[in-house]
Amino acid sequence: MSDNLPVFRTRNLTRSFPMGEVEIQALRGVDLELYQGEFVVMLGASGSGKSTLLNILGGLDSPSSGELHYRDTDLSHASDATLTRFRREHVGFVFQFYNLIPSLTALENIAIVTDIASNPMPPAEALALVGLEGRMHHFPSQLSGGEQQRVAIARAVAKNPKVLLCDEPTGALDSKTGIRVLEVLQDINRRLGTTTAVITHNAAIADMADRIIRLTDGRVSEVRSNHSKRSPAELSW
Numbered sequence: 115m116s117d118n119l120p121v122f123r124t125r126n127l128t129r130s131f132p133m134g135e136v137e138i139q140a141l142r143g144v145d146l147e148l149y150q151g152e153f154v155v156m157l158g159a160s161g162s163g164k165s166t167l168l169n170i171l172g173g174l175d176s177p178s179s180g181e182l183h184y185r186d187t188d189l190s191h192a193s194d195a196t197l198t199r200f201r202r203e204h205v206g207f208v209f210q211f212y213n214l215i216p217s218l219t220a221l222e223n224i225a226i227v228t229d230i231a232s233n234p235m236p237p238a239e240a241l242a243l244v245g246l247e248g249r250m251h252h253f254p255s256q257l258s259g260g261e262q263q264r265v266a267i268a269r270a271v272a273k274n275p276k277v278l279l280c281d282e283p284t285g286a287l288d289s290k291t292g293i294r295v296l297e298v299l300q301d302i303n304r305r306l307g308t309t310t311a312v313i314t315h316n317a318a319i320a321d322m323a324d325r326i327i328r329l330t331d332g333r334v335s336e337v338r339s340n341h342s343k344r345s346p347a348e349l350s351w
């Protein structure tokens with residue numbers, strides 16, 4: 115739950131991509147706060163700027179102009195080295211495709227992250243968090259899609275990040291498996307207090323969020339607190 119400390123704050127954030135003669139304006143002035151411990155769902159049409167925003171919040175990309183603060187740190191003009199350190203220390207990412215290394219077991223996929231983290235949990239503990247303690251020595255090809263995504267979530271949270279940023283985490287999964295993955299994300303959010311932002315095309319998922327943020331044409335068009343939260347098990351699509 116939110117305790118009203120902003121973790122991220124953006125002001126008039128823009129991102130444009132030069133493409134030959136033209137510039138694509140992916141973000142056109144985003145003003146946004148994300149609060150400590152909250153679970154936010156980001157909705158918006160294809161091309162509205164969701165991934166661009168998430169990538170900037172997570173330090174994978176930089177804004178063209180505007181302000182970006184992570185707690186007391188001004189990341190608006192951060193160097194690549196600063197962003198790399200920021201990501202390593204504070205941010206876990208989960209993507210639609212799990213990006214596990216095929217030649218490593220579930221446990222080893224997590225260990226490559228925890229080996230370089232400053233305050234990690236043991237890889238086996240991370241797998242237990244996502245309910246996969248029985249699959250530690252399986253290779254990705256021996257796991258279902260939902261299980262692979264749970265390994266990817268375990269990998270993202272094993273370094274004890276303050277923030278978990280998820281871009282279409284259920285996009286490649288059937289609804290039953292997607293709901294299981296959402297349960298894991300919610301459980302981690304509650305147990306560890308990890309500020310969690312989830313991008314989705316699936317409006318049903320918004321029902322489990324503390325707040326829903328909608329992007330339209332590179333701007334925040336709606337921010338809504340959800341007063342009748344549902345558990346993932348109650349969602350259907």
Ligand SMILES: Nc1ncnc2c1ncn2[C@@H]1O[C@H](COP(=O)(O)OP(=O)(O)OP(=O)(O)O)[C@@H](O)[C@H]1O
Binds near residue numbers: 158162163166
């Ligand atoms: N690296 C890039 N180079 C050029 N244009 C880009 C780049 N990344 C994003 N864009 C453009 O910026 C706009 C916003 O893209 P973005 O991926 O953020 O949207 P999105 O809301 O996440 O879309 P989707 O739901 O389809 O994933 C799009 O018009 C996209 O084509």
